[in-house]
Amino acid sequence: MERILRGIMRYRILDRATMVKQFQEVKDNPVPKAIFYTCMDSRMIPTRFTETCVGDMFVVRNAGNLIPHSQHFVDEMTSCEPAGLELACIINDIRHVIVCGHSDCKAMNLLYKLKSKEESSLEQRRISPLKSWLCSHGKSSLNKFLEIGDDFEKPILFTGETPQRKFVAYIDPENNFCIEDKLSQVNTLQQLQNIASYGMLKKRLERHDLHIHALWFDIYTGDIYYFSRRAKRFLIIDESSYEIILSEIRRYYS
Numbered sequence: 001m002e003r004i005l006r007g008i009m010r011y012r013i014l015d016r017a018t019m020v021k022q023f024q025e026v027k028d029n030p031v032p033k034a035i036f037y038t039c040m041d042s043r044m045i046p047t048r049f050t051e052t053c054v055g056d057m058f059v060v061r062n063a064g065n066l067i068p069h070s071q072h073f074v075d076e077m078t079s080c081e082p083a084g085l086e087l088a089c090i091i092n093d094i095r096h097v098i099v100c101g102h103s104d105c106k107a108m109n110l111l112y113k114l115k116s117k118e119e120s121s122l123e124q125r126r127i128s129p130l131k132s133w134l135c136s137h138g139k140s141s142l143n144k145f146l147e148i149g150d151d152f153e154k155p156i157l158f159t160g161e162t163p164q165r166k167f168v169a170y171i172d173p174e175n176n177f178c179i180e181d182k183l184s185q186v187n188t189l190q191q192l193q194n195i196a197s198y199g200m201l202k203k204r205l206e207r208h209d210l211h212i213h214a215l216w217f218d219i220y221t222g223d224i225y226y227f228s229r230r231a232k233r234f235l236i237i238d239e240s241s242y243e244i245i246l247s248e249i250r251r252y253y254s
């Protein structure tokens, strides 16, 4: 807490005036352009690595950047992730939903362990809210991941904005990442399908008026990857790929 207090004192000197100016610029009517789902991991600072500022985007964070599938909710049983979707895409007019996973994700490392029946037993889930959360909302990612076994040259099929808009992904074909990081990439892509499962978004998704993107952050190198449906894999966003990725986004999602 002392660290936080010291930080607030520094903020008052260094950043407060700039932020107040930005608040005044957006006034009472901020027009955010995206909703960004990512992990609550303390190393993930999405506004810093996207250089976004006041009023630019909504951010929703949880353990493992999971968006529960709509099938889990009946009547008033819901959670904050779909409520965020409604706030962003129905009440506001946001056109881009972004899911961002990352390497060495503790939630994904645990999800991988939950492939063991003992680890994911009812007793375990009763005493561990984290295991319960991952079992309920991460199992679809785990099952998809386990389906390909250890053959990472095999493509995995995902569903995008509509049941017709399927896409293929090769997960880390160069074998740069550990098994849990590969699971994290599969999990990030699986969330696209979960987001698209909400009826409230159906019309906008069918009209190509709302788009869902996947990013992945490698905390060891600081590289950020964009999932390219054209290249069927995560591409590092850098000087050599920037124009290619931009043209894909403009072509598919303008």
Ligand SMILES: [Zn+2]
Residues within 6 Å of the ligand: 039, 040, 041, 063, 064, 065, 102, 104, 105, 106, 107, 108
């Ligand atoms: Zn994480």
